């Protein structure tokens with residue numbers, strides 16, 4: 051009897067489960083997006099219509115491919131239509147605040163500085179970081195970049211002193227040494243050149259340089275071990291970035307493919323090496339073998355914190371190291387690359403910046419920490435570079451609960467996309483020359499450069515502002531001032547102006563620059 055009943059029930063149960071699943075999918079992929087569209091439409095916020103499951107992804111990809119299919123004119127800094135083509139296009143149709151669908155996930159674009167201030171400062175408690183794409187999470191680690199709530203606050207408190215200017219300044223001599231080593235290599239390459247100058251694609255050189263500095267900041271006295279670990283991380287990132295460029299299939303990263311197996315092995319190797327290193331550093335600190343005078347490093351700070359707090363585990367330390375490597379390396383090297391390109395395009399500013407360096411530091415002496423503070427023209431140039439070519443072009447926040455934003459009712463869970471690049475190129479904030487390279491606009495300081503305080507946000511804003519900004523600026527100033535002392539530079543004829551985004555803003559065809567010794 052029971053068997054007959056079961057035989058009869060089984061198909062019914064299967065059908066019920068199937069119907070429930072289909073209903074859930076229908077709600078998630080159709081009914082909910084339509085409700086959200088109507089909710090925003092009633093408030094005057096429109097956007098391109100939602101398409102089942104894919105949202106606006108097809109249009110987004112199409113616009114991006116068209117915009118990046120050819121390089122731009124060399125001296126144009128009007129990069130918004132190319133880099134954030136969807137924003138540029140839809141803003142003209144729907145206004146600056148509009149809805150865009152990344153699959154079934156809705157994002158509201160917010161570029162009004164008053165609203166940005168609400169999100170990051172006056173009502174920041176209502177917003178949190180959005181959940182990163184699993185592949186990005188694999189790349190950036192589960193550290194400060196992505197942590198939330200109490201755990202984030204705990205880690206931020208512990209790590210902050212490592213990035214105080216007073217501590218970072220202790221790194222200046224070693225940073226300067228690395229820059230001179232790089233330039234000595236360029237000079238060696240010059241001996242083989244008949245023309246008296248040399249073409250260098252600065253992207254990779256600057257990456258190696260920033261990798262070195264970030265390794266010192268993170269690992270300090272354990273630099274050599276740290277370097278080996280970061281090398282493994284770099285390999286893991288290349289594999290993850292390759293996967294990222296392919297179509298995303300949910301769950302794919304758990305399949306034992308050749309690339310995934312390699313990734314898992316690397317992950318294990320990184321963990322084992324870091325665990326060994328942590329153990330050794332702990333022992334060394336116990337028998338007091340560590341040098342007291344050097345700069346505080348990230349690893350030492352985290353290990354010290356783990357003594358007094360059970361909440362700082364070895365796994366946490368591993369994830370933080372990953373996060374810093376990811377956050378610090380390419381951002382700073384991109385800043386150096388874009389600034390070099392800009393100064394190659396605008397030699398009058400290169401001359402001014404060099405004159406200042408020669409006046410403050412002389413033509414051969416390595417700049418000291420005190421010299422760097424005096425380089426005002428260079429600060430203005432770096433700010434203008436960060437304005438026109440911000441390495442991080444956008445960021446996202448998620449409403450933690452229903453919240454009001456400048457009068458709009460934002461439902462819990464809505465993601466807000468803040469296009470940093472668009473804010474930096476907005477004529478209403480920067481005037482009619484917004485797309486021109488004019489470092490002079492920063493001559494009276496950042497606060498006076500724009501018509502709105504929130505117009506300049508290359509390092510984000512509020513409590514989650516970039517923890518590494520002092521290090522990035524210090525390093526960029528140091529590297530550029532030593533380059534000015536030794537070389538003049540111009541664009542190589544092969545240079546193609548093609549700013550493009552793959553997580554960060556980078557030059558699609560590299561940055562070949564011709565250097566001539568002074």
Ligand code: HEM
Pocket residue numbers: 194195196206264267373374377378379381382385440441442445446507508509510511513514515516517518519521522
């Ligand atoms: C030019 C160089 C850099 C730029 C443009 C940059 C940009 C940014 C931006 C925009 C944010 C905020 C993201 C958001 O609010 O969603 C951020 C956060 C962060 N940055 Fe940077 N960054 C740079 C260099 C660095 C360096 C050198 C490091 C580390 C050594 C670093 C580590 C971090 C970390 C850990 C966070 C997360 C902070 C938190 O949420 O508490 N960054 N960065």
